[in-house]
Amino acid sequence: MKLLLVEDHQELAANMISFLTQENYICEWVKTVTLAKEMLEMFEYDVVLLDLTLPDDSGLTLLEYIKQNNINSKIIIISAQNSLDYKIKGLDGGSDDYITKPFPLPELHSRIKAVTRRNSANSKDNLLVFNEISIDLNSMECKVNDQLVVLTKKEFNLMVYFINNKNRVLSKQAIALHLWGDYTYNLDNVDFIYQHLKNLRKKIVDAGGTDYVRTIYGLGYKWAEQ
Amino acid sequence: MKLSSRITYYLIVIVFLSLAIGFSIFYISIERVTNRSAIRKMEHLSEYIVQQLKTQSIDSLERKHPTVKIKILSKKYDNLVDEVVEEREEVWNSELQSYGYYIKVINYPFVNNVHYQITTEDYIVKIEREYWLSVLMVVAWIFVFMLITIVFFGEMIARNLYMPFYSLLEQMKKFDVRKGEQIQVINTNTTELDELNKLFTQMADKSIQQYKLLKEFTENLSHELQTPLANLKGKIELLLNTDLNQEQMQTLSVMYDELNRMSTLNRSLVLLMSLEDHEVAPQQVNFSEALKETILQYEDIIEMGGKTLNVSIQDNIYISINLMLLQIVLSNLINNASRHNIENGIVEITLTSTFLEIKNTGNPSNLTNENIFNRFKKGTSGSSSLGIGLALVKKIVDVYGYKITYKTQNNLHIFILDINS
Numbered sequence: 001m002k003l004l005l006v007e008d009h010q011e012l013a014a015n016m017i018s019f020l021t022q023e024n025y026i027c028e029w030v031k032t033v034t035l036a037k038e039m040l041e042m043f044e045y046d047v048v049l050l051d052l053t054l055p056d057d058s059g060l061t062l063l064e065y066i067k068q069n070n071i072n073s074k075i076i077i078i079s080a081q082n083s084l085d086y087k088i089k090g091l092d093g094g095s096d097d098y099i100t101k102p103f104p105l106p107e108l109h110s111r112i113k114a115v116t117r118r119n120s121a122n123s124k125d126n127l128l129v130f131n132e133i134s135i136d137l138n139s140m141e142c143k144v145n146d147q148l149v150v151l152t153k154k155e156f157n158l159m160v161y162f163i164n165n166k167n168r169v170l171s172k173q174a175i176a177l178h179l180w181g182d183y184t185y186n187l188d189n190v191d192f193i194y195q196h197l198k199n200l201r202k203k204i205v206d207a208g209g210t211d212y213v214r215t216i217y218g219l220g221y222k223w224a225e226q
Numbered sequence: 227m228k229l230s231s232r233i234t235y236y237l238i239v240i241v242f243l244s245l246a247i248g249f250s251i252f253y254i255s256i257e258r259v260t261n262r263s264a265i266r267k268m269e270h271l272s273e274y275i276v277q278q279l280k281t282q283s284i285d286s287l288e289r290k291h292p293t294v295k296i297k298i299l300s301k302k303y304d305n306l307v308d309e310v311v312e313e314r315e316e317v318w319n320s321e322l323q324s325y326g327y328y329i330k331v332i333n334y335p336f337v338n339n340v341h342y343q344i345t346t347e348d349y350i351v352k353i354e355r356e357y358w359l360s361v362l363m364v365v366a367w368i369f370v371f372m373l374i375t376i377v378f379f380g381e382m383i384a385r386n387l388y389m390p391f392y393s394l395l396e397q398m399k400k401f402d403v404r405k406g407e408q409i410q411v412i413n414t415n416t417t418e419l420d421e422l423n424k425l426f427t428q429m430a431d432k433s434i435q436q437y438k439l440l441k442e443f444t445e446n447l448s449h450e451l452q453t454p455l456a457n458l459k460g461k462i463e464l465l466l467n468t469d470l471n472q473e474q475m476q477t478l479s480v481m482y483d484e485l486n487r488m489s490t491l492n493r494s495l496v497l498l499m500s501l502e503d504h505e506v507a508p509q510q511v512n513f514s515e516a517l518k519e520t521i522l523q524y525e526d527i528i529e530m531g532g533k534t535l536n537v538s539i540q541d542n543i544y545i546s547i548n549l550m551l552l553q554i555v556l557s558n559l560i561n562n563a564s565r566h567n568i569e570n571g572i573v574e575i576t577l578t579s580t581f582l583e584i585k586n587t588g589n590p591s592n593l594t595n596e597n598i599f600n601r602f603k604k605g606t607s608g609s610s611s612l613g614i615g616l617a618l619v620k621k622i623v624d625v626y627g628y629k630i631t632y633k634t635q636n637n638l639h640i641f642i643l644d645i646n647s
Contacts, residue, residue, distance in 0.1 A: 009453050015460030022467075102456030102489045105463045154526070169466045171479070173486050180523055192527045217472065219479035 004045040005029045006036045008054050019105040033057040037065060045073045047112055052079040060093055067094045074115040104174030106165040113164050130163045132209055144207040154179050155200040162223035171220040230384030237376050249365045265311060268331040268346040275344050279337045297343040304341060306334045319349045326351050390414045394426055401430060403437045404502055448496040455489045494614045501621045508546035514539050517577055520556040528564045528573055539577045545645045551622045558615040559584050559641055580646040588639045595632045
């Protein structure tokens with residue numbers, strides 16, 4: 001999958017590229033709106049990660065440009081501007097998602113997966129499989145060894161997040177942010193995710209599945225094969 | 227009391243006192259002058275008699291001047307030379323058939339070595355008490371006239387003179403450092419008022435300037451902090467997925483937690499700052515739905531801690547606010563009720579068409595309605611909360627013209643948001 005990252009901050013861009021490359025994305029990076037337009041004219045990208053405050057112009061201009069030229073890329077706005085107006089403008093302007101800095105990198109990965117899957121004609125894209133566990137993202141069904149497991153919405157989201165970010169340490173905060181979204185920012189204690197995780201693990205084991213969740217003491221959890 | 231009325235009031239008191247004192251002085255001096263002139267006349271008469279004694283007999287003089295009695299004194303009274311003046315009030319005069327003021331002047335002159343006693347007496351009729359009353363009435367009428375003049379002209383002059391002062395006062399009342407509007411002064415020719423105008427204009431300008439600087443500083447600081455924070459968090463996340471031992475992991479984890487706290491705090495501060503000049507563009511929002519959605523998000527968190535959640539929501543309550551800001555208000559309040567609770571406690575949420583009430587059990591605290599919404603004001607529970615959530619709630623509610631109050635009752639902490647505007 002090819003990504004175009006439009007971000008003027010070198011270090012932040014380096015972090016994202018380093019992370020996204022680990023996840024097997026092909027990631028190209030430009031710093032300005034002008035350069036981004038040139039790249040978009042020459043190549044096709046699945047997703048454009050767009051910062052709003054850029055040296056030469058506002059990211060919203062590029063958003064407009066993409067929509068006007070019918071460029072078939074998904075757009076995720078990444079911005080430090082958490083002013084409310086920008087969020088609304090971005091989503092109204094046709095971006096597919098909006099994420100506010102600072103965000104956990106696994107969250108970005110999960111958002112990219114979500115926007116690329118959305119409206120996908122290929123039904124295979126909507127199926128997430130990890131060994132004996134298979135998840136249908138359209139019908140929101142989870143099967144372990146072809147046996148239906150009834151999960152709550154949060155448990156379901158939690159599992160999708162884990163499988164999307166398998167073999168990666170996920171901090172409790174990152175998990176909470178994913179499950180509760182904007183509501184998380186005033187939670188000072190995110191230990192309550194433990195309860196959801198406990199239920200999820202129990203349901204999978206009860207259905208004859210393997211417990212892939214490893215606890216990283218003091219930090220968070222990791223979904224990995226033993 | 228207004229300044230102009232106060233001045234009028236003092237003027238009236240002063241005029242009254244001066245008129246009263248003036249009238250007394252007038253009264254006493256008239257009396258004195260009358261007496262003095264009568265005595266003077268009688269002395270004059272005595273002097274004339276002395277002159278006449280040289281040539282005329284006592285009898286003829288007494289006949290000519292009925293008010294004068296002349297006596298020759300014997301040797302033993304030789305030492306009597308000083309003039310004696312006798313005054314008596316309210317003496318009945320049968321000749322005039324009225325009470326009068328009786329004056330007797332006695333002189334002891336030596337004429338041709340004869341020692342005489344010349345006694346002159348007279349009654350003077352003075353202004354009677356009832357006539358003094360009419361004089362007093364005249365004074366009283368003068369007082370009334372002056373009163374009207376003072377009140378009328380005083381008020382007019384004060385209004386003109388103090389107009390710049392009142393205008394300044396009015397502007398200071400409306401002065402809002404956030405709006406940055408300068409004070410418009412009215413130029414006067416009065417030194418003090420001009421100075422006052424100048425002083426206030428300077429002070430207002432200065433505070434506007436200081437406020438701008440402070441605001442810019444906070445804004446810049448928060449914005450500039452966001453990127454490095456994001457960068458640091460990213461770096462730690464990348465580092466966490468490399469080969470690390472348990473101890474290194476834990477250190478990183480602590481750093482990561484602290485960074486999260488910092489960025490949350492920073493985020494709230496940015497929001498708080500942006501609310502300072504937030505342009506209210508309210509939309510009609512379904513409060514009931516927003517509340518239900520927020521409760522849905524927190525339901526599990528509240529119930530996980532063994533707490534009971536009681537909800538009573540009236541449907542289709544609309545208020546005018548920005549939806550995202552409303553969610554911030556609700557999530558802060560609900561989260562607050564859940565966080566500062568006790569084991570097996572209760573959270574009660576009630577929405578009616580006029581108010582939202584969020585009630586929770588909790589430990590007693592010394593927080594009051596006045597200080598609970600202050601930034602970084604924390605309860606005694608020693609929790610790790612950031613202490614900015616309620617400040618944010620208050621700010622949002624204020625910006626949209628609603629009112630939120632806090633009270634505590636039997637260890638119940640109650641927040642009431644008045645939406646009946």
